[in-house]
Amino acid sequence: YIISQDGNFKSIVCDLNSNEYTHYVSFSYTGTSKIQNDVIIETEKDTILYDKYNYTNFELDSAKYIKIFDEWRYQFPSTSFTFNANSADVYGLLPFYIQPDDIDDLCPDSTYVIPIAIKSVSSYQIKKEKSNALLRIFVKNKFAETSKNTTYGMKGYRGEGSMSGNSIGSSKVVYPLSANAVRFFVGLENPPAKNPVPEDINRISARIIINDDHSIQIEPYKPFAGLLDIEMLTPPADQDDFPWTNIYEETPPKFQNGNIGQRFLMYYRYRIKDGNGNWGDWIYMREILNRV
8 A cells, every 4th residue: 555644645845955856655565474475566647536636625616726746847767666575574665756956936826746546466455545645745945845834024114215114023934936046925915815816926926036145136926927016125325234135144053943043134125016907106125034
């Protein structure tokens, strides 16, 4: 049988900052004694779980469906695995490959899966309820991950002028996009609470690109959508203690958990195009994001 979690999902975490690109499907068997002959497990693409999950959870609302992970993004060097006779090990691994460069454009708002099933077994019976699985693809980089929410605390100032504004505080979920880029919502913007569509997300989402020298670039997440305009601002030359210098910083590991402190110090302005195609006013942001 295929080892999986609830709902026959199995989590696959791809690290965009790592050179490790090998992942595994795990198998096992049960019995009172060792197998006497080699047992060959042959796998194939599952055709049941994906449709069943989508229809059971979302019925005809296809916008919410989980998505099939494109086949060109991964490779199984072999579709079969062998349990060796008389081995004390009741577990086995079927390797497959996902190159980090092939997943750096995945939409963080979608769920991606690789459906897999046991096609045949050379001996013994297949445990039907664990004969297939959905390999759920998660992504992470140095700054964020998708297997759980990556929260950053936000403090700063928001106003209609470069040095004016009200003190603000909030928290933001940050999403990995590539090895050196993340996505966040600008200012205090949030998508509609119910059923946001891609246009709602694109209208308020920005990309932070972290350069090798820890300087950053801030730009619309989907610039060709033409829904969000962002301009990075130059810190005033006469304020040496001005902290919002458009950089990424790391601080020494925190004593309580051993993790490095991470924060973005940003100075930018943005404006949003409404549903009628009109640009709103410029909003000026002095913003510090601290990873929680």
